[in-house]
Amino acid sequence: xxxxxxxxxLTVLASAMLMTVxxxxxxxVAMPAIQADLGFTPAGLxxxxxxxxxxxxxxxxxxxxxxxxxxxxxxxLAGTAVFTAASLLAAVAGSPAVLIAARFLQGAGSAMSSAxxxxxxxxxxxxxxxxxxxxxxxxxxxxAGASVGQVLGGLLTDALSWNWIFFINLPIGAAAIAxxxxxxxxxxxxxxxxGADALGALLVTAGLMTGIYAVVRIEEHGAASxxxxxxxxxxxxxxxxxxxxxxxAATPLMPLRILRSRAVAGANLVQLLMVAALFxxxxxxxxxxxxVQGYGATATGLAMLPAALVIGAVSxxxxxxxVTRFGERAVLLTGLGLLxxxxxxxxxxxxxxxYAVDLLPVMLLxxxxxxxxxxxxxxxxxGADEADAGLASGLFNTTQQIGMALGVAVLTTLAAARTEALxxxxxxxxxxxxxxxxxxxxxxxxxxxxALAVAATVLRAKTPARPQTPQTPQTPKTPDAPRxxxxxxxxxxxxxxxxxxxxxx
Numbered sequence: 001x002x003x004x005x006x007x008x009x010l011t012v013l014a015s016a017m018l019m020t021v022x023x024x025x026x027x028x029v030a031m032p033a034i035q036a037d038l039g040f041t042p043a044g045l046x047x048x049x050x051x052x053x054x055x056x057x058x059x060x061x062x063x064x065x066x067x068x069x070x071x072x073x074x075x076x077l078a079g080t081a082v083f084t085a086a087s088l089l090a091a092v093a094g095s096p097a098v099l100i101a102a103r104f105l106q107g108a109g110s111a112m113s114s115a116x117x118x119x120x121x122x123x124x125x126x127x128x129x130x131x132x133x134x135x136x137x138x139x140x141x142x143x144a145g146a147s148v149g150q151v152l153g154g155l156l157t158d159a160l161s162w163n164w165i166f167f168i169n170l171p172i173g174a175a176a177i178a179x180x181x182x183x184x185x186x187x188x189x190x191x192x193x194x195g196a197d198a199l200g201a202l203l204v205t206a207g208l209m210t211g212i213y214a215v216v217r218i219e220e221h222g223a224a225s226x227x228x229x230x231x232x233x234x235x236x237x238x239x240x241x242x243x244x245x246x247x248x249a250a251t252p253l254m255p256l257r258i259l260r261s262r263a264v265a266g267a268n269l270v271q272l273l274m275v276a277a278l279f280x281x282x283x284x285x286x287x288x289x290x291x292v293q294g295y296g297a298t299a300t301g302l303a304m305l306p307a308a309l310v311i312g313a314v315s316x317x318x319x320x321x322x323v324t325r326f327g328e329r330a331v332l333l334t335g336l337g338l339l340x341x342x343x344x345x346x347x348x349x350x351x352x353x354x355y356a357v358d359l360l361p362v363m364l365l366x367x368x369x370x371x372x373x374x375x376x377x378x379x380x381x382x383g384a385d386e387a388d389a390g391l392a393s394g395l396f397n398t399t400q401q402i403g404m405a406l407g408v409a410v411l412t413t414l415a416a417a418r419t420e421a422l423x424x425x426x427x428x429x430x431x432x433x434x435x436x437x438x439x440x441x442x443x444x445x446x447x448x449x450x451a452l453a454v455a456a457t458v459l460r461a462k463t464p465a466r467p468q469t470p471q472t473p474q475t476p477k478t479p480d481a482p483r484x485x486x487x488x489x490x491x492x493x494x495x496x497x498x499x500x501x502x503x504x505x
Contacts, residue, residue, distance in 0.1 A: 005183050006124050006125065008179060008182075008183040009120070009124055009180075009183045009184050009185070010121070010124070010125075010134050010137060010138070011179070012176055012179050012180045012183060012184065013117045013120060013121055013138060014137055014138055014141040015141075015172060015175075015176050016076070016079075016080055016113045016114070016117060016176055017114065017117060017138060017141045018141050018172075019110075019169055019172055019173065019176075020056075020083075020110040020113070020114050021141070022152070023052065023083075023087075023106060023110065023169070026152055026156075026165045027048060027049065027052075027165060030156075030157045030162040030165050031045060031048065033157050033161070033162040034048060034099070034162050037161075037162065038093070038094070038095060038096050038099060039096065040096050047096075047100050048099060048100065048103055049103075050213075050217075051101075051103040051104040051107065052103045052104070052106055052107040052110075053107065053212060053401065053404075053405055054104070054107065054209055054213055055103075055104045055105070055107030055111065056108075056110050056111050056114075056401055057107075057111075057208060057212045057398065057401035057402060057405060058111075058205055058208035058212055059107070059108055059111035059112070059115075059205060059208075060111045060114065060115045060395075060397045060398040060401060061208065061254065061395060061398045062201050062205055062253070063075060063079070063111045063112045063114075063115035064116060064119070064392070064393050064395065064397070064398075065253050065254060067115060067116035067119060067393075068119070071186070071187045071188055072116040072119050072120050072187055073180070073184045073185065073186055073187055075112055075113070075115070075116045076112070076113050076116050076117065076120065076180060076184065077177060077180055077181065077184075078112055079108075079109045079110065079111065079112025079113030079114070079115075079116075080109065080112075080113045080173055080176050080177050080180065081109070081173075081177060082105060082108060082109030082112060083105075083106055083109030083110055083112075083113065083169070083173060084109070084169060084170060084173030084174065084177070085105075085109075086102050086103075086105035086106040086108075086109055087102075087106060087166045087167075087169035087170060087173065088166070088167075088170060089101075089102040089105065090102035090103060090106065090166040091163045091164075091166035091167045091170075092163070102166075111397075114397050115393055115397055116393055117138070117393060118138070118377065118381055118392070118393035118396060118397070119381075119392065119393040120184060121134055121135065121138060122381050122393075123185070123187075124185065129320065129324050131378070132319070132320035132323045132324055132374065132378060133320040135320075135374045135377050135378055135381075136315045136316055136319045136320045136374040137315075137316060138377070152165075152168075152301075155298060156168065197245070197246075197249045197251055197252055197253040199245055199249075200242055200245045200246055200249055200252060200253040200254070201253050203238050203239070203241050203242035203245060204238075204239065204242040204253065204254070206238050207235050207236075207237075207238030207239035207241075207242055208235075208239070208398070208402075210231055210234050210235040210238060211231075211232065211235030211236075211239070211402075212401075212402070212405050213231065214227075214228050214231035214232050214235060215402075215405045215406055215409045217231075218409040218410065218413050222413070223410070223413055242254075243256070254395075258392060258395070262458060262459070263379045263380070263459065264380060264392060264395070265458070266379070266454060266455070266458035266459045267376050267377075267379040267380035267396070267459065268380060268395060268396060268399040269399075269458070270332070270336075270376060270451045270454050270455050270458075270459070271376055271396065271399050271400055271403060272399045272400075272402060272403040272406075273403070273447045273448070273450050273451035273454065274336065274339070274372065274376070274403070274448060275399075275400050275403030275404055275407060276403040276404070276406050276407030276410070276411075276444075276447055277339075277343060277407060277444035277445070277447035277448045277451070278339065278342075278343075278369065278407075278444070278448075279404040279407040279408055281342065281343065281346070281366075281441075281444070282304075283408055283412065284411065284412070284415065284437050284440055284441070285304065285346070285359075285362075286300050286304065287433075287437070288349065288433070288434070288437050289303055289304075291430075292351065292353075292430050292433050292437075293353060303355065303359065306360065306363040306364065307362075307363040307364075307366035310363070310364055310366060310367040310370065311366055311367060311369050311370040312370065313367070313370070314367045314370030314371055315370035315371075315373070315374055316370075319331065319370055319371055319374045319375070320374070322371070323374065323375055323378065328375040328376075328378045328379045329375070329379070329455065329459050331371050331372075331374075331375040332371070332372050332375040332376055332379070332455050332459070333452065333455055333456060334368070334371055335368040335369065335370070335371030335372030335373075335375065336368065336372050336448060336451055336452045336455060337368070337452065338365050338366075338367060338368025338371070339365070339366075339368040339372060339448050340445060340448045340449060341365050341368075342362055342366055342368065343441045343442075343444045343445040343448060344445050345361065345362050345365070346362060346437075346438070346441040347438050347441045347442045347445065348438070349434055349437060349438060349441070350434070351430050351431050351434050377396070379459060380392065380396040381393065381396065407444070407447075410443075411440040411443060411444060412440070414436075414439055414440050414443060415436035415437055415439060415440040416436060417436075418435055418436040418439040418440075419432045419433050419435065419436030420432075422435045422436070
């Protein structure tokens with residue numbers, strides 16, 4: 001495929017990722033306006049976010065495998081079309097029920113397109129330096145989209161109305177579909193007979209949906225409540241049944257061979273821990289700025305914009321070159337070290353903060369995310385062959401969404417409990433809120449340290465197999481026999497398993 005066509009394909013994939021991430025963050029700043037206009041109850045309003053998260057997180061793995069079976073291009077086009085149509089329905093919604101249904105459909109469409117995006121990308125860009133650059137662009141789009149979404153959501157809501165946070169998806173979606181039909185590579189897929197495991201699909205989708213539902217309701221019911229524990233146990237039972245089914249099924253939905261790769265399994269575990277910690281940064285810093293420092297929605301987005309800018313500068317400017325020179329593991333460890341500093345500094349947040357002294361250094365250290373995410377994405381996709389690229393992509397996105405849901409649910413619950421305890425002890429509102437956020441950031445720091453430990457041990461470096469230098473062995477001298485040069489040995493080519501080890505290093 002021509003280089004220009006591949007660049008256009010990368011633009012399409014990045015645009016779809018941008019819509020997905022924007023849709024997860026842009027709606028948060030418009031929630032008060034949505035509640036006032038449509039008459040949501042306080043409890044019902046949370047479903048504007050939860051409906052999207054549940055559909056998105058629970059369908060990613062299924063969509064990724066189906067992309068391998070029916071063709072990743074078809075799945076991408078179908079998902080983008082569903083998302084765009086659901087955005088129109090959300091924009092014109094006149095009741096809470098219609099908006100929640102539209103958000104669920106948006107989540108389903110996002111899962112369909114996002115699940116196969118990385119699979120398409122790694123098959124398009126096979127040369128290591130080009131792939132590193134493409135993954136850096138893709139990762140930056142996702143990382144920066146959340147910050148841009150908050151700014152854009154505030155501006156659209158203040159200048160026009162909340163409906164426009166959904167209308168804006170229509171031209172982007174239409175352009176992405178038209179361009180994707182032209183530039184994305186056509187692939188037939190393996191065929192449904194290669195993995196049409198209906199029971200497995202039912203078990204994994206029900207298990208993920210139940211688990212994510214339990215997580216997003218932790219703040220309402222409590223982590224130790226019968227509601228949370230019961231649903232959590234049911235989700236684990238369904239997922240355990242899915243794994244048993246995959247071992248016995250003739251055509252498994254998720255061949256378990258993909259988890260035997262140290263790179264795939266380790267990268268997904270690191271991502272789960274890292275995202276759980278860092279999504280709390282996105283949410284809790286925004287809450288701190290608004291509830292403690294008195295920032296408005298647009299001012300909060302602008303205050304967090306430096307983080308998006310440094311992430312972009314690092315991921316687009318230097319991460320690919322660093323990965324090429326030092327390897328994914330070294331770059332990942334460096335990025336995680338910087339991110340430990342981000343949440344570590346936030347454990348000392350004062351009630352009366354100076355943005356330049358207390359918050360701007362934190363935003364600049366977020367550059368570590370621009371190093372860690374591209375390297376981690378490369379590792380997460382390195383252990384899968386082309387036939388499983390969609391599945392690996394869906395798995396990587398699934399752990400990301402589960403990490404986000406777990407991080408927000410657990411850390412906000414801990415922050416709320418700490419705030420309540422401090423308030424009961426006589427602390428002022430601002431002091432109690434700040435104390436709660438500090439506890440959440442301390443726990444997030446622990447999660448990042450765990451991610452650092454896993455990356456350093458599970459994703460350990462391996463020495464690449466180097467070709468042997470051709471030599472001409474000497475035949476022992478004898479009085480009667482002349483020396484006869486031997487044929488030089490051919491350079492050794494790494495076998496597939498060795499190649500995977502090199503990539504994982």
